[in-house]
Amino acid sequence: MGYSSEELLICVIARLLEGVDHIAVGVSSPIPGSAALLQRALSDGATRVTVLNSRHLQALNDGVTELFDMAAQGRIGAFFLSGGQIDGSGNINLVGVGDYPQMKVRWSGSFGSALLYYLVPKVILFRDEHTRRTMVEKVDFISAPGTSEEGIHRPGGPHALVTNLCVFSFDKAKARFCLETIHPGHTLEEVLDNTGFEFDRPDTVPQTPVPEPERLNLLRGSLAQHVADPYPKFAARVWGV
Amino acid sequence: MIAETLQELVAQIPDGASIALPPTRSGPAIAATRALIEHGTKNLHLIAIPTSGLQADLLIGAGCVATMESAGVTLDEFGQAPSFVNAVKAGALQLKDTTCPALVSALQAGEKGIPFIPMRGLIGSDLLKHRPDYQVIDNPLADGADPIVVLPAIVPDFALIHAPLGDRHGNVWIGKARELMTMAHAAKRTLVSVEEVVDENLMADELRAPATIPAHYITAIARATRGCWPIGLQGCYDTDAEALTAYARMARTQEGFDQFLKDGPRPAQPVAAE
Structure with a gap:
């Protein structure tokens, strides 16, 4: 059964979300959002999903503080973060490129990362541009660090890094990524060429499993409509709904 | 009005x-x-x-x-x-x-009329490094060491x-x-x-x-x-x-x-x- 690159990434991320009781997703994250909804459908109601600012998938009503309060209490099992730069120690940069504060390139800001990255147990880093520009040896600005010194309250942190090329896991003790699988159609050379940081890998890196037909049917059937609620443009582009 | x-x-x-x-x-x-x-x-x-x-x-x-x-x-x-x-x-x-929760927490401190409020996270970030008005204290109520950031009220x-x-x-x-x-x-x-x-x-x-x-x-x-x-x-x-x-x-x-x-x-x- 054929599949699109979006569907592959959705299925990859959904696998990482197995067993999570409450997944929160930002409003501009259609691929992670679709993955969360797929995991919810597969969980038979055990998984709850909150898509921030959506009309029907948003069960919060106490303003912007509520998401952070929930995270601090351990009420959110998984969240997604990204970065203009992500480095080999799991540090993320949402601020810019160059010397702070008058940076060469300036992005919007760190948003909730400097709390959520510390407190949400499974943070999945997602970036669909895997290049030496985004996957760097050392970020120019640490919006939130990949790991913290001993003694710092840090129940959460990076669980995996998913890109358009591959999936890395993160080893907290070593503060290093490990290449787990490479997506079909891509090679280890391509990953090495496009990654600015060093990472661990097994002797043979397996291929990322392709999406199961029943999951694709689920996505293209009832789920596409659900995805269209918070992410109408994405659902229209990928599934024509 | x-x-x-x-x-x-x-x-x-x-x-x-x-x-x-x-x-x-x-x-x-x-x-x-x-x-x-x-x-x-x-x-x-x-x-x-x-x-x-x-x-x-x-x-x-x-x-x-x-x-x-x-x-x-x-x-x-x-x-x-x-x-x-x-x-x-x-x-x-x-x-x-x-970061978002720092602004909201500091505003809540302002709402309560208290001088500062503690918040998890931030430690080890460059945000904290560039904010001399944010301070790291030891949680006075913890048994062991527990560094935590305090934010001035807004x-x-x-x-x-x-x-x-x-x-x-x-x-x-x-x-x-x-x-x-x-x-x-x-x-x-x-x-x-x-x-x-x-x-x-x-x-x-x-x-x-x-x-x-x-x-x-x-x-x-x-x-x-x-x-x-x-x-x-x-x-x-x-x-x-x-x-x-x-x-x-x-x-x-x-x-x-x-x-x-x-x-x-x-x-x-x-x-x-x-």
């Missing part, structure tokens, strides 16, 4: 004041912001609760802002906030970068907000945009533009009272139909994608920005103040 014009509303804000602004999704007071720009107020300190978009970008582009505290400034799906990016890169805007001179409804008594109904309540509680003065003014007392309505800012916190209200335009207001009207796309394109240069303010798109219904 009611039926002031937008011009009278914003004329209360002096040069150099600090103003708390809501996130884009809570419906920013764009019509009032344009009135503030026309008034020529300068050297403002903007405090995004906890992020901003077009509203901050307009004020920055118009040269009204000296400093800003924010966790993010963006036009969301319409791209980067062009005036913000240009001003930060040029060193024309002094920006205190932070007490804005003004909260500038927009809401669907106000009433003749000066109460303001905000729906689910709960951070507007925190802003009004914490700020010294709260200026509000509303879509509509009703005669009934919103605080007497059991269903609406929990989402109503009591008149006690409100300094003045002015009416502004489609007051968030081109931003949408939940339950009232959608974002005007065409106008925002035009802004994102035009405001990349100062000439384009000025032209947007002068001859740019206008709301379908004219912004009416009475």
Whole structure:
């Protein structure tokens, strides 16, 4: 059964979300959002999903503080973060490129990362541009660090890094990524060429499993409509709904 | 308190004041912001609760802002906030970068009248490194060492907000945009533009009272139909994608920005103040 690159990434991320009781997703994250909804459908109601600012998938009503309060209490099992730069120690940069504060390139800001990255147990880093520009040896600005010194309250942190090329896991003790699988159609050379940081890998890196037909049917059937609620443009582009 | 014009509303804000602004999704007071720009107020300190978009970008582009505290400034799906990016890169805007929960927590400290509030996270980030006003203390209640960041309370001179409804008594109904309540509680003065003014007392309505800012916190209200335009207001009207796309394109240069303010798109219904 054929599949699109979006569907592959959705299925990859959904696998990482197995067993999570409450997944929160930002409003501009259609691929992670679709993955969360797929995991919810597969969980038979055990998984709850909150898509921030959506009309029907948003069960919060106490303003912007509520998401952070929930995270601090351990009420959110998984969240997604990204970065203009992500480095080999799991540090993320949402601020810019160059010397702070008058940076060469300036992005919007760190948003909730400097709390959520510390407190949400499974943070999945997602970036669909895997290049030496985004996957760097050392970020120019640490919006939130990949790991913290001993003694710092840090129940959460990076669980995996998913890109358009591959999936890395993160080893907290070593503060290093490990290449787990490479997506079909891509090679280890391509990953090495496009990654600015060093990472661990097994002797043979397996291929990322392709999406199961029943999951694709689920996505293209009832789920596409659900995805269209918070992410109408994405659902229209990928599934024509 | 009611039926002031937008011009009278914003004329209360002096040069150099600090103003708390809501996130884009809570419906920013764009019509009032344009009135503030026309008034020529300068050297403002903007405090995004906890992020901003077009509203901050307009004020920055118009040269009204000296400093800003924010966790993010963006036009969301319409791209980067062009005036913000240009001003930060040029060193024309002094920006205190932070993270969303820090701004909200510090505002809650302001609301409670306490000097500081602790917050998890932040330690080891460059945000903390560049914020000498944030301090790391040892949790005094822990058995062992437990470093935690403390944030100074935020007490804005003004909260500038927009809401669907106000009433003749000066109460303001905000729906689910709960951070507007925190802003009004914490700020010294709260200026509000509303879509509509009703005669009934919103605080007497059991269903609406929990989402109503009591008149006690409100300094003045002015009416502004489609007051968030081109931003949408939940339950009232959608974002005007065409106008925002035009802004994102035009405001990349100062000439384009000025032209947007002068001859740019206008709301379908004219912004009416009475």
